[in-house]
Amino acid sequence: MAEEVLISNKQVVLKNYVIGFPQESDLEIIASSIELNVPEAIQDAVLVKNLYLSCDPYMCGCMSKPVGPSIVSSFEPGKPLYGFGVVKVVDSTHPNYKKGDLAWGVPGITAFGGFHEVCSPKKGEYVFVSAASGAIGQIVGQFAKLLGCYVAGSAGSNEKVDMLKNKFRFDEAFYYKEESDLDAALKSRFPEGIDIYFDSVGGKMLDTVLLNMRIRGRIAACGMISQYNLDKPEGLRNLMSIIGKRVHVEGFVTGDFYHLYPKFLELIIPYIKQDEIVYVEDVGEGLESGPTSLIGLFTGRNVGKQLVVGAHE
Amino acid sequence: MAEEVLISNKQVVLKNYVIGFPQESDLEIIASSIELNVPEAIQDAVLVKNLYLSCDPYMCGCMSKPVGPSIVSSFEPGKPLYGFGVVKVVDSTHPNYKKGDLAWGVPGITAFGGFHEVCSPKKGEYVFVSAASGAIGQIVGQFAKLLGCYVAGSAGSNEKVDMLKNKFRFDEAFYYKEESDLDAALKSRFPEGIDIYFDSVGGKMLDTVLLNMRIRGRIAACGMISQYNLDKPEGLRNLMSIIGKRVHVEGFVTGDFYHLYPKFLELIIPYIKQDEIVYVEDVGEGLESGPTSLIGLFTGRNVGKQLVVGAHE
Numbered sequence: 001m002a003e004e005v006l007i008s009n010k011q012v013v014l015k016n017y018v019i020g021f022p023q024e025s026d027l028e029i030i031a032s033s034i035e036l037n038v039p040e041a042i043q044d045a046v047l048v049k050n051l052y053l054s055c056d057p058y059m060c061g062c063m064s065k066p067v068g069p070s071i072v073s074s075f076e077p078g079k080p081l082y083g084f085g086v087v088k089v090v091d092s093t094h095p096n097y098k099k100g101d102l103a104w105g106v107p108g109i110t111a112f113g114g115f116h117e118v119c120s121p122k123k124g125e126y127v128f129v130s131a132a133s134g135a136i137g138q139i140v141g142q143f144a145k146l147l148g149c150y151v152a153g154s155a156g157s158n159e160k161v162d163m164l165k166n167k168f169r170f171d172e173a174f175y176y177k178e179e180s181d182l183d184a185a186l187k188s189r190f191p192e193g194i195d196i197y198f199d200s201v202g203g204k205m206l207d208t209v210l211l212n213m214r215i216r217g218r219i220a221a222c223g224m225i226s227q228y229n230l231d232k233p234e235g236l237r238n239l240m241s242i243i244g245k246r247v248h249v250e251g252f253v254t255g256d257f258y259h260l261y262p263k264f265l266e267l268i269i270p271y272i273k274q275d276e277i278v279y280v281e282d283v284g285e286g287l288e289s290g291p292t293s294l295i296g297l298f299t300g301r302n303v304g305k306q307l308v309v310g311a312h313e
Numbered sequence: 314m315a316e317e318v319l320i321s322n323k324q325v326v327l328k329n330y331v332i333g334f335p336q337e338s339d340l341e342i343i344a345s346s347i348e349l350n351v352p353e354a355i356q357d358a359v360l361v362k363n364l365y366l367s368c369d370p371y372m373c374g375c376m377s378k379p380v381g382p383s384i385v386s387s388f389e390p391g392k393p394l395y396g397f398g399v400v401k402v403v404d405s406t407h408p409n410y411k412k413g414d415l416a417w418g419v420p421g422i423t424a425f426g427g428f429h430e431v432c433s434p435k436k437g438e439y440v441f442v443s444a445a446s447g448a449i450g451q452i453v454g455q456f457a458k459l460l461g462c463y464v465a466g467s468a469g470s471n472e473k474v475d476m477l478k479n480k481f482r483f484d485e486a487f488y489y490k491e492e493s494d495l496d497a498a499l500k501s502r503f504p505e506g507i508d509i510y511f512d513s514v515g516g517k518m519l520d521t522v523l524l525n526m527r528i529r530g531r532i533a534a535c536g537m538i539s540q541y542n543l544d545k546p547e548g549l550r551n552l553m554s555i556i557g558k559r560v561h562v563e564g565f566v567t568g569d570f571y572h573l574y575p576k577f578l579e580l581i582i583p584y585i586k587q588d589e590i591v592y593v594e595d596v597g598e599g600l601e602s603g604p605t606s607l608i609g610l611f612t613g614r615n616v617g618k619q620l621v622v623g624a625h626e
Contacts (some may be wrong), residue, residue, distance in 0.1 A: 050325065081344065096417050111467075185419060202552060202553065206552070221552070221555045221556045222556070224552065224553050224556065227553060232550060233550040233551070233552070233553060234548070234550070235547070235548015235549060235550055236548060236549045236550075236552055237545060237546040237547070237548055237549075238546070239519070239534070239537065239546070239549055240515065240537050240546060241535045241539060241564075242562060242564035243534045243535070243536065243537065243564040243565070243566065245562065245564060246563070246564045246566065246569065247562075247563075247564050248561065248562070248563050248564075248565075249555060249560075249561070249562040250555075250559070250560075250561050250562075251555035251556040251557065251558060251559045251560050251561075252556070253556065253557065253561050254558065256559065296538075
């Protein structure tokens with residue numbers, strides 16, 4: 001019989017469904033206590049301790065009231081948020097997990113699958129990444145550089161632009177809010193046009209990129225964060241470029257690539273060990289920092305991959 | 314030495330660059346005379362008689378003043394229009410052609426390549442075709458039916474809708490101008506959603522289809538005729554569907570598929586002989602009908618593939 005210990009347990013709870021971007025006031029921290037064991041009568045159950053929690057933009061959509069069928073399920077008002085993370089098994093009645101096991105995992109798999117599987121990149125191609133200092137963008141850019149591509153990125157502050165150029169070794173980067181003419185900003189970085197656009201923002205940036213694609217260019221539609229808080233998304237007017245330039249646009253979600261996890265780890269672990277891929281994380285300490293950390297994604301306050309540390313072990 | 318015969322030669326000439334949709338008054342018929350031989354000093358030249366001339370929507374773009382690099386070359390004011398057709402060789406100094414040869418050809422290859430190569434269709438899938446009674450749409454729909462797909466189409470008159478249902482054996486068809494709610498019109502024909510959309514119109518139809526795509530649906534971007542006459546194309550707001558539904562959008566032009574011509578003929582000739590693929594043509598008699606026939610494409614007046622007969626042999 002497992003030992004029975006009552007401990008305090010904090011949760012970040014959704015107060016009400018959100019319209020537009022969520023605010024910190026839409027979330028609250030609730031404390032209760034739980035027993036650290038899985039009752040033996042419950043088969044195949046696992047109790048875990050959250051070490052690292054991942055804050056991801058898709059969670060915005062989960063806070064809205066569900067309208068019709070959707071591929072992401074909504075959070076429920078009054079119930080805790082859930083997502084990806086690194087967890088430690090505290091108790092288990094599941095045959096595949098035992099106490100002390102660590103389980104994955106924060107997606108870098110999205111960058112891997114989205115770039116290598118969707119974009120079919122080739123050495124020497126011209127690659128543009130938006131939200132390039134973010135969790136996915138920074139990895140996509142480094143994958144592209146390692147493959148021998150030319151890479152430019154856009155980001156939401158001068159600090160992030162510096163990071164792209166100096167830390168992540170992008171060839172070019174710009175602060176999109178300071179560019180009065182987005183088309184000119186792209187043309188000056190891509191005089192030959194863009195072969196691959198890894199899109200995490202949508203809206204006006206995507207529309208302008210469409211004007212700058214090369215023949216048989218590819219657009220990986222990963223996210224459209226610029227649109228998540230709008231009642232009515234911005235209108236895109238340059239779709240006609242898709243025909244003449246024979247552009248491929250392809251949407252995907254992280255779950256499409258789970259089967260590639262072993263291949264992903266095989267590729268990325270040596271790169272990380274040899275410092276050929278570096279990673280910037282923005283870490284909130286303690287679950288109390290959860291609301292601030294999560295909402296920061298939508299105001300652009302965070303730099304790099306946003307995490308919340310629940311516990312270090 | 315070739316016989317020297319002076320004959321009258323008519324041309325359809327572009328008067329001035331066009332803004333928006335062309336009008337008949339933008340074109341004029343000019344008559345001159347030519348000799349029916351290729352001077353022997355000119356190597357590898359062929360003189361042809363135009364039997365059938367193809368009127369195609371892309372020609373709208375060729376009548377506009379060129380802005381920057383483009384994949385279609387513009388017609389020149391004061392010079393005759395040119396395009397696809399069926400021609401008979403009248404004289405030749407080219408080793409591959411001799412007097413009396415017939416040369417191709419009107420594109421049905423666009424329907425073949427766009428559907429079979431771009432859409433990767435499978436038996437039982439749900440296929441939607443816009444401008445479905447047009448030159449390309451009618452063939453795409455029939456290819457889809459022959460493959461065992463469910464096919465619905467939209468068209469620009471009740472006469473065309475009848476033709477789709479009764480002549481081309483579409484499962485469903487609707488007159489889009491009579492549908493006050495395009496989304497409802499699509500949902501009633503596609504309660505399970507759309508696997509393949511063969512798009513020749515763009516704009517609002519494309520935007521509404523995006524809301525009705527199934528997971529891993531494919532959109533073949535063949536044309537956007539609804540947008541050709543607009544200074545500023547309509548804004549599309551439903552691009553976000555591409556991500557969640559993992560939609561592929563792919564643009565193409567006819568020239569991408571020329572290498573498939575033998576494969577195309579091998580497939581389509583037996584079908585035509587066995588009446589399993591039928592074809593509706595709207596034929597203008599004589600080059601004088603050229604301007605009316607061509608402009609009719611943009612007002613929706615023509616029914617089926619628009620041709621102009623220059624001569625029957």
